[in-house]
Amino acid sequence: MTHTAPPGAPGPEERAATTPLGELLSDVSRDLSQLFRQEVTLAKAELTASAKQAGKGAGMFGGAGLTAVFALLFLSIAAWWGLGYLIGNAWSGLVIGVVYAVVAAVLALRGRRELQQIQGAPQTVETVKEVPEALKPTTGRKP
Template identity: 35%
Template sequence: MQNTKERSLGELFSELSRETSTLVRQEVHLAKVEMSEKASEIGKHVSTLVIGGAIAYAGLLAILAAAIIALAEILPDWAAALVVGLVAAGLGYFMLQQAMSALKNVDMKPRETIESLKEDKEWIQEQTS
C-alpha cells in the first residue's frame, strides 16, 4: 500500500468509503446476533412461563378436587372449595410473579453494538480530521 502522503485525496476517500461500508455491515451483523441472543433468552422465559402455567393448572385441578372432597368432611362444601381455591390461586400467582420478574430483568438494549458504534464514530472522526 502506498504511503499516505503519496496517495491522492480521491484514493483516501475511496478507501475511507470502503472501510466505512465494511464497518457498517459488521455493525449490522453484530446487532442481529446480539438481538437474536436476547430474543432466545426471552423465549426461554416465556416457555417456562407457559409450561409452568399449564402444569400448575393441571395439578391444580386434581389437587383441588381431592382437597375439596377431603375438607368437605369437616367443613361445609362451599367453605372447603373456598379454602382450597384460595391456596391454589396463591400458589399460581407466586409462580406467575416469578416468571414475570425474570422477563422484566432481561436487558433488551444491544449494549455491545452501542459500544462498538461509539468506537466506530471515534474512528471515523479520527480518519476525517
C-alpha cells in the same frame, strides 16, 4: 484487527503522501461502510441468539404456569374431598368456591389500584412539548 500490507506495497505514510485526498476519503468511506455492515450483522446474530434463548425461557414459564394450574386444581379437589368428610360434599364445594371468590376479588381490587396509578411518561411529554420551541429560529429579539 490489523492490516498488513503486501510485500513491496507502500507504507501508510508514503501512501497518504502520494494518494489524492478524494481517493483517501473514498477508502475511508468504504471502510466505514463495511465496518457498519459488519456491526449490523453482528448485532443481528446476537439479537437472534438472545431472542431464541428468551423464547425458550418464556416457554418454560408457560409450562410452569400450566403445571401450577393443574396443581391448584388437584389441591382444590383434595381440599373439597377432605372437607366433604367433615361437612358434606356440597358445603365443602361451597367453602372452596367462596375462598376462590375472595382471592379473586382481592386480586382484582389490587390490580385496579395498580392500573389507576399508572402515570405514563410525564417527563417525555414535557420534553416533547419543548421541542417545537427549541426549533424556532432565534433572532436575538426578546418576545
